[in-house]
Each structure stands twice: as C-alpha cells, then as structure tokens.
Amino acid sequence: MGKFILALDQGTTSSRAIVFDHDGQICSVAQKEFTQYFPQPGWVEHNPNEIWSSQASVIAEAISAIDINGLDIAGIGITNQRETTIVWDIDTEEPIYNAIVWQDRRTAEFCDELRAAGHTDKIREKTGLIVDAYFSGTKIKWILDNVPGARKRAEAGKLRFGNVDSWLVWRLTRGEVHVTDVTNASRTMLFNINTLEWDKELLDLLGIPASMMPEVKSSSEVYGHTKTTIFAHEVPIAGIAGDQQAALFGQMCIKPGAIKNTYGTGCFVMLNTGNKPVISKNNLLTTIAWKIGNETTYALEGSIYVGGSVVQWLRDGLGIIKSSSEVEDLAMSVPDSGGVYFVPALTGLAAPYWDQYARGTMVGITRGTTAAHIARAALDGIAFQTYDIALAMAKDMNAPLVELKVDGGASRNNLLMQYQADLLGINVVRPRITETTALGAAYLAGLAVGYWKDIDDIKSQWKEEKSFTPSPDTETIQKAKEGWANAIGRTLTK
Secondary structure: OEEEEEEEEOOOOOOEEEEEOOOOOEEEEEEEEEOOOOOOOOOOEOOOOHHHHHHHHHHHHHHHHHOOOHEEEEEEEEOOOOEEEEEEEEEOOEEEOOOOOOOOOOOOHHHHHHHOOHHHHHHHHOOOOOOOOOOOOHHHHHHHOOOOOOHHHHHHOOOOOOOHHHHHHHOOOOOOOOOHHHHHHHOOOEOOOOEEEEEEHHHHHOOOOOOOEEEEEEOOEEEEOOOOOOOOOOOOOEEEEEHHHHHHOOOOOOOOEEEEEEEEEEEEEEEEEEEEEEEEOOOOEEEEEEEEEEEEEEEEEEEEEOOOOHHHHHHHHHOOOOOOOHHHHHOOOOOOOOOEEEEEEEOOOOOOEEEEEEEOEEEEOOOOOOOOHHHHHHHHHHHHHHHHHHHHHOOOOOOOOEEEEOOOHHHHHHHHHHHHHEEEOOEEEEEEOOOOOHHHHHHHHHHHHHOOOOHHHHHHOOOEEEEEOOOOOOHHHHHHHHHHHHHHHHHOOO
C-alpha cells in the first residue's frame, strides 16, 4: 500500500491538493486560485474546465514537491464546494453552461413560487432543507430552461448533472464513473435524506430527468480508479464529502452534540446529531454528515453566506486594506467598533434568517468612524452571525453547547476567535492542523482502503493548538448583542 493519502480540496475560490501521511501530518500543499464570474448582480459562476485544470495542476504540483507518484498514494479523498451545479454533455464531455455557484441567487423568484405553491413543508420533510436558491435543484432547472436545446438533450438521456465532486470523479476516471456521496446529494433539494434516494416527486416538481443524476454512494468507499495521465498508475478514489461535512469529520466531531465552525469564504456551523435527522424548529438545515459502511450520521447546519469574503470586500471593494492579512492589525488598532455594526448581507442572509433579498447594512456610523472601526465591525459581524446560529442549535437540541471547534482561514485570526468565545460564553478551540476539510476527506479515503484501521485509529491525531476562554465582562457583551439585534432588524426585508 502507498505511504500517503492525497486530498483534493476544491473550494469556491481556489483548488488545492494536500498530501497527508499516516500521522495526519501535511507533507505538501499546492493551491491555485481560479476566475470568479459575476455576469449579473446576484449571479456567480465558475468555468468547470478551469476548476478541473486548476485541480489537475495542483495535484501534479503537490506530488512532485515530495517526489512521489501514484504507487506511493494509497487513495484519493475529495472534498468540494457544495451546491455548485455543473451540467455536461456525455457525447462532447463538455459542460453546456458555466458552473452556477452556491452563492448564486438567480433562482430566488422561482423559490418564491415554490413557497407560494405550498411546497415548503414537503421539501423540508424529505430533504431537511428550506426552499432557497442556495441549493442545486433550482440551478439545474435554470440551466435546462435557459440553455438552448438542453431540456431536449436531458430528456434524451444525453446530459449529466453533478456537484463539483461528481465532475472531478468524472474527469479523473475519464467518464467511467458518475457518482456522488450522500453528503453532496443531501444539498441538492432533490434527495430524500430518510430513504437515501433521489426523490421522484421532487425531480418531477422541478422537471429534472432522473437519468441526469449521479449514483449515490457512501462517503467512504472505493468509487473507481484514476485513468488520467496525471498519475502513471491507477489510484483508488475512495472518499467523498462536501466541504463542511469533511471538516466536521476532520475535527473528529464524531459524537452527538459536537460542533464546529469553518471560517472560509462563508461560515458553516455544523453540529453532529447522531443517527437520526433532527428537523429544526429554528430555521437551520438538516443534512447528512457522512455515511460510513451502513451507518448514516446526521447533522444540523447553519450557513453564513459572507464570512471571510467580507475581508476580501474590505480589500477589493473599499480598499481600506492592501491584503487580507492586514485586517487583524487594523481592527486591533481600536478598542472596539465604536458603536458600528456591519451586517455583511452582501449576497443575502442565510441561517437563521433566510432573507435572500437582504443587502449589507452598516449601522452606527458617525463623524468619528474610521477604517479601523469598519474593519473591527466586519470581524465582529462574522462572530455575531455564528452566535445567532449557535443559539438556534442549542434551542433545537434543547441543550447548552459545550465548546466550539474552529477551522478555516479566518480561524487563525486571534481577535475574531476571542470575540467569538466572548459572545458564545464557551471555549473556542483551534486545532494544530486547521486544514480539517482536506484532512476529513483524507480520513474518509484512508478508512476505505485500510490505510487507517478505524476511527479510533485516527481520533487520537486531533490536537489542540489554542483555546480561547470567554471574557467575564458579560454586561458589555450583552449590550453588543442588543446592538447587533437592532442592526439585523434594520437589514431584514421581511
């Protein structure tokens, strides 16, 4: 067996490849950004071929950096931006339209129609999801309705749909394997999380032929072997999980009640609920965490559309920082936000508000407000949104949260993590390896090929790097929460 596991982490703004060893340590990393397209306000697209070419190039870079080849790799795990929708033609093997990204809002009006027609409860009972443009189902419908000849070719069985995981497997196997795993399937608004099958009624409701859909597998099994020239030898593709589920697994949140937040482009709070789906009464999503063997684990999730990307906006939109890394120093140059609250609803508000028409709001600006106050308010806004979701989770579980495990790029920001602990009133714990999304995919693949014996074999690898303890100044925190609630009230459109 090979000495390493290769994880492909295909994210919203970049593709990465990370090689892990048996101790879960990173041996090499390669990363490449790719183009973001914004053809109209609220629309976000990627070029699927650029996703593939960027992923292929970082695979080659990561394995050449430590001078290994396919024989040295025991298996490949894939984790990916979820909900992002690709439709391709099996004859030409080419996408028929750009990938419609999870952030894209073009189907918001159709979602309004679904709600008005009374489909909300049925969709929630079957899929665990609310009706929203976030998910893949309405994006597939849009492509079939708007690309000339697409619906006719779909009905003739000539088109295939996949989230990014399916697209990568298709390309890695040269069209031999068309699969997804339960975690990605559970984000389409077309998959019944109770029966673990594509739901015929929902496919019919959206006018999507079943022939387009990938075969749904567990999160940890051998799906096929690489046929691409990137590897001189066939390598088993053995683990797939959507990025947030992979992070939950990589954080070893394997017991019910364990919770993590990934601070990436968006933020995603996920809580393990065990072997039964918990339907939220507080506007959270019910989703599948993973399936290993015959055992399915479920989770509650709260999504935040704009997390770390608010820092990119401070850099590219406002120009108050030259690089994202400067934001912490700028924010720390003032003791607090000076009464400024920034609700970063730049692409709407997700959980627990679900207002797709909300737009970014700043409240409390005065003549004394500086760039530093705005930077501080932007970081605070990430922490406040996480607090809102954690509060909803505690209500759904009817139990207090014990600690929050954190990962993702912005989790390295100590100022943000400390404020997060202050708001939640619990410890916020950052692991030594914050690449937990890729690590989770690696673990799932390694378990499938016997690289690791079982979960007990890997859970001891999780190590704490730093713990943030909440401040005792509860009065100041309570006032801040009231100010945030006021700012949210001014932002909501309904």
